[in-house]
Amino acid sequence: MTRVPITVTINGTEYTAEAPPRRTLVDFIRYDLGLTGTKEACSVGVCGICTVEMDGVIVSSCILLAVQAQGAQITTIEGVADGDTLHPLQEAFMNYGGFQCGICTPGQIMASRALLQQNPDPTEDEIKNWMMGNLCRCTGYYKIIESIQKAGEMIRLGA
Amino acid sequence: MRDFQFHTPATLADAHSLLNDYGEEARVLSGGTGLINMMKQDLIYVDHLVSLQNIGNLDYIRWTGEGLQVGGRTTQQQMATSDVVHQNLPLLTETYGEVATVRVRNAATVGGGVAHGDPAQDPPPTLLVLDASVHVASKDGERTVKVRDDWFVDYYTTGVEQGEIVTGITVPPAPAGARTAYIKFLPRTADDYPTVAVSALGVVEGGVVTDVRVGLGAVNSTAVYAESVAGVLVGKAPTMDLAREAAETVRDLCAPTPDFRGSAEYKTDMAVVFTRRALSRVLGLDQ
Numbered sequence: 001m002t003r004v005p006i007t008v009t010i011n012g013t014e015y016t017a018e019a020p021p022r023r024t025l026v027d028f029i030r031y032d033l034g035l036t037g038t039k040e041a042c043s044v045g046v047c048g049i050c051t052v053e054m055d056g057v058i059v060s061s062c063i064l065l066a067v068q069a070q071g072a073q074i075t076t077i078e079g080v081a082d083g084d085t086l087h088p089l090q091e092a093f094m095n096y097g098g099f100q101c102g103i104c105t106p107g108q109i110m111a112s113r114a115l116l117q118q119n120p121d122p123t124e125d126e127i128k129n130w131m132m133g134n135l136c137r138c139t140g141y142y143k144i145i146e147s148i149q150k151a152g153e154m155i156r157l158g159a
Numbered sequence: 160m161r162d163f164q165f166h167t168p169a170t171l172a173d174a175h176s177l178l179n180d181y182g183e184e185a186r187v188l189s190g191g192t193g194l195i196n197m198m199k200q201d202l203i204y205v206d207h208l209v210s211l212q213n214i215g216n217l218d219y220i221r222w223t224g225e226g227l228q229v230g231g232r233t234t235q236q237q238m239a240t241s242d243v244v245h246q247n248l249p250l251l252t253e254t255y256g257e258v259a260t261v262r263v264r265n266a267a268t269v270g271g272g273v274a275h276g277d278p279a280q281d282p283p284p285t286l287l288v289l290d291a292s293v294h295v296a297s298k299d300g301e302r303t304v305k306v307r308d309d310w311f312v313d314y315y316t317t318g319v320e321q322g323e324i325v326t327g328i329t330v331p332p333a334p335a336g337a338r339t340a341y342i343k344f345l346p347r348t349a350d351d352y353p354t355v356a357v358s359a360l361g362v363v364e365g366g367v368v369t370d371v372r373v374g375l376g377a378v379n380s381t382a383v384y385a386e387s388v389a390g391v392l393v394g395k396a397p398t399m400d401l402a403r404e405a406a407e408t409v410r411d412l413c414a415p416t417p418d419f420r421g422s423a424e425y426k427t428d429m430a431v432v433f434t435r436r437a438l439s440r441v442l443g444l445d446q
Contacts, residue, residue, distance in 0.1 A: 133260030
């Protein structure tokens with residue numbers, strides 16, 4: 001099996017590891033680099049759990065190869081908080097019930113973080129449209145929408 | 160997924176020589192949202208994956224005298240959010256904005272989608288309606304193919320030949336006064352493949368239809384362009400009866416695959432219904 005060196009910067013830290021070209025980005029992040037905050041579920045780019053930010057946009061890390069991320073700047077759930085200070089979305093997901101069984105939460109936070117970065121005051125329809133494809137099998141979508149709205153308020157108030 | 164070798168040529172010329180060296184053992188990788196999924200499910204095996212990720216100058220959106228020029232590596236989300244696209248060809252904005260989810264659109268590229276030829280994808284019917292052309296390059300040079308000239312050949316089979324790379328598309332300006340619509344029937348979830356999809360354009364001048372175009376997705380082994388619609392409507396004052404008659408003509412173009420989104424008969428019926436709805440919108444009959 002050919003292994004190739006892959007270098008990425010994740011949450012500000014540069015990592016290099018060898019992996020076969022067939023390694024998906026989510027497996028590389030989890031198993032080669034040990035950052036297990038990012039989850040995998042559907043494995044076909046549909047459920048949103050494996051959402052990470054890569055070079056400024058969110059992508060499904062399960063349908064990207066790690067070699068496609070060569071040299072990329074990546075943010076995962078581990079890089080969302082500022083030290084011990086949680087991101088407003090993390091606070092809101094805990095306080096308003098967006099955090100339920102927890103499996104989909106890393107993807108929900110990575111996806112909604114990207115939304116709030118470009119629009120800190122989204123309407124409910126804008127949230128639904130953007131978050132389409134971030135599935136929650138607890139089906140607690142209203143709590144997730146409410147959490148995103150509350151996080152938007154916190155961001156607008158400079159929290 | 161089986162093992163393969165991964166190549167990241169820095170120029171198109173290098174990519175062409177790799178494709179030449181490895182022949183049928185090689186596939187071109189753009190965004191990967193289609194190809195990687197197929198490889199993961201062992202639907203196809205690739206020995207040499209030639210990625211376009213390090214080739215510059217294939218990522219652009221420009222409005223010129225000939226229309227909209229889009230680089231093959233432009234992402235589908237860039238198409239969906241570009242002001243230049245929205246000002247000039249809002250049907251493209253609407254259509255690309257309907258592709259899967261933002262995460263998929265951020266990785267999927269315009270050229271990759273055109274080369275992939277998924278019969279249920281959103282852009283092909285619209286590219287047929289807007290009379291787009293595809294630019295392909297091989298080691299022997301470049302050629303341009305209109306999508307209406309049988310670019311979409313069969314399931315996941317398009318006009319891109321062995322050794323060729325889709326470098327971009329050109330979409331000519333829409334006629335003055337055109338109204339457009341892209342509608343799809345999604346009985347399951349908003350990011351699912353459609354049961355049927357219809358893209359349409361219409362121009363009504365002096366109370367008479369001067370131009371009307373319909374493209375359909377998910378109703379056959381490729382997206383199809385319904386030339387028959389214009390025959391019913393052009394030169395006439397638009398009415399709902401005529402729109403119904405024109406919509407009936409798409410029935411013969413439909414040979415859908417039955418699946419959990421509907422039987423072949425149901426999908427065909429829905430293709431007629433959605434064509435009628437799209438026509439009523441683009442001919443101003445829904446007010």
